[in-house]
Amino acid sequence: MDKFRIARDTLGEVRVPEDAYYGAQTQRAVENFPISGLRLPFSFIKAQAIIKAGAAYANKECGVLDNQKAEGIIKAADEVIAGKWNEQFVVDAYQAGAGTSQNMNINEVLASRAAEILGGKRGDYSIVHPNDDVNMSQSTNDTIPTAIQVSVADQLHKTLYPALNKLLDVLEEKEKEFHGVIKAGRTHLQDAVPIRLGSEFKGYRGAIESVKHALEHTEASLYLLGLGGNAVGTGINAHKDYADLAIKEIAKRTGLPFSKSENTYAFMQNTNAAIRVSGHLKELAIHLIKISSDLRLLSSGPRTGLAELTLPAVQPGSSIMPGKINPVILENLYMICSQVIGNDTCVTTAAIGSQLEINPMMPVIGFNVLQSITILSNGIMIFTEKCLKEITANKKNIEAWLNQSLSLVTALNPHIGYEKAAALAKESFETGKILKDLLIEKKLFSPDEAERILDPKSMI
Incomplete structure (x- = not known):
């Protein structure tokens, strides 16, 4: 049977898993938002811990946070950054607005772990408080x-x-x-000039x-x-x-x-x-x-x-x-x-x-x-x-498709004009003959000329 401890917040008492570093507000979010089973990724949790460590350092330097508490929070945050307490971040990705639950999840974890580091017990907010100390000078927002x-x-x-x-x-x-x-080449999934x-x-x-x-x-x-x-x-x-x-x-x-x-x-x-x-x-x-x-x-x-x-x-x-x-x-x-x-x-x-x-x-x-x-x-x-x-x-296939491409006819435009070239393309399509053979057959160009004009290398 799972063991629980009693955690408290401003709304009253909540049963929290005995081994949890998080507290009442996180547990309420777990119970209120059993939506997807998805969590914000470690990269986000790590960023939160970096922010909390930075906040504790700044508040200590400003003289508004006790040095011992600040060091406890920073050490706890460093453990989170190292990936030590990933299983403690349990709030669904689809949660309370703005991320208040997510913010309190890390506040509570860091407060509990900092309390342990300073010689107390997890969940003892009299040593390090999630709102007053970890969240000092901050808001979810x-x-x-x-x-x-x-x-x-x-x-x-x-x-x-x-x-x-x-x-x-x-x-x-x-x-x-x-x-x-x-x-x-192909444009509109139809034959186009070589490429x-x-x-x-x-x-x-x-x-x-x-x-x-x-x-x-x-x-x-x-x-x-x-x-x-x-x-x-x-x-x-x-x-x-x-x-x-x-x-x-x-x-x-x-x-x-x-x-x-x-x-x-x-x-x-x-x-x-x-x-x-x-x-x-x-x-x-x-x-x-x-x-x-x-x-x-x-x-x-x-x-x-x-x-x-x-x-x-x-x-x-x-x-x-x-x-x-x-x-x-x-x-x-x-x-x-x-x-x-x-x-x-x-x-x-x-x-x-x-x-x-x-x-x-x-x-x-x-x-x-x-x-x-x-x-x-x-x-x-x-x-x-x-x-x-x-x-x-x-x-082999590339060459075969290239030789059959009707758009090679584009190279004929300067020599016989667009309309005659279009007619040749139509005849090539209807008869199945390749363009070069039609040019030679109709005596429009010599074999060497046809080869030169329709050489794909000259078109790129």
């Missing part, structure tokens, strides 16, 4: 948006940018590898580079923090030097250039930085869907499709058709990107929910942006390593 921006900036650098850099490197390698392969296979991959690289640059530009908005604004932006109950000291400590701990926002009211009324990042993640997802869809189409077959590319076989593709290999990595990437686009819609809708001095929907905004970064980072790395690196060109 400024710490939760700060945690969103700290965790998002951290994850961009630790997971997404490395994945994008690897992807860009391999795209450039493929661009060079396939530079000499000339193939039929280098390497140029198609150059297009993919350019799209990814563009959105990475946009993310890096938007990153600057993540570094402006309204910590110290407290409940509504006025900084009530906070020492005048608190915000600068706390943010400086956050910057030191993360190695990222966080600084104080000049407008704490705007910071707390809106989630601009998260909205912008989410929008660029959606754009990245759109580009990746395009790339994955192209590669699926170009590798379709192997006998009844285009089969210009060959993908690495990573697993059997059918439970009924022996020998079938499906583009599973590309399908996986498409599904990931679909989720990211949905996440951005959620972020947009939640951002609209901002009213007066605060956005009550912040937890779901943080959850979705961080989930998008996580699944994109993982999906891109898997795509790059298990698919893109091993793609090969099926030169």
Whole structure:
């Protein structure tokens, strides 16, 4: 039988698991919001702990928090940052507005653990209090948006940018590898003038580079923090030097250039930085869907499709058709990107929910942006390593499709005009004869001239 202890808050007594570091307010949230079983990720919890450590340091330096209490809180926060107490963060991602439950979850955990560090018992708030000490000079309203921006900036650098850099490197390698392969271009899924296979991959690289640059530009908005604004932006109950000291400590701990926002009211009324990042993640997802869809189409077959590319076989593709290999990595990437686009819609809708001095929907905004970064980072790395690196060109099929392409007729425009060239294209389609043979048959050009004019290399 599970053992419990009695915890108390301003509403009365609550039964809490005996081994829990959290207290009454967290337990109420667990009971009130049994929604999804999903939690805000460790990156967010870590950011919260960094903020609480920074706050304790700043309050100590300002002379408003006892040195011993501050050191206890900081040591407890360092343990959370190291991942020691992950199981203690139990509030559902879909929780009370603004993240009050999430803020109290870490306040209670740190208070209990700090009490132990200082020689007391967990849950003994007479030693370190979650509101009076851990949450000193703070509010949910400024710490939760700060945690969103700290965790998002951290994850961009630790997971997404490395994945994008690897992807860009391999795209450039493929661009060079396939530079000499000339193939039929296609627009509207119909024959178009020739293009280098390497140029198609150059297009993919350019799209990814563009959105990475946009993310890096938007990153600057993540570094402006309204910590110290407290409940509504006025900084009530906070020492005048608190915000600068706390943010400086956050910057030191993360190695990222966080600084104080000049407008704490705007910071707390809106989630601009998260909205912008989410929008660029959606754009990245759109580009990746395009790339994955192209590669699926170009590798379709192997006998009844285009089969210009060959993908690495990573697993059997059918439970009924022996020998079938499906583009599973590309399908996986498409599904990931679909989720990211949905996440951005959620972020947009939640951002609209901002009213007066605060956005009550912040937890779901943080959850979705961080989930998008996580699944994109993982999906891109898997795509790059298990698919893109091993793609090969099926030169035999590429040449066959190129020779049959009706759009080679475009090269005839300067010689016989658009209308005559269109008539030849129509005849080629209806008879099945290739253009070069028709030109020679109709004595429009000599074999050498026809070969020279319709040489795909002259068209790129």
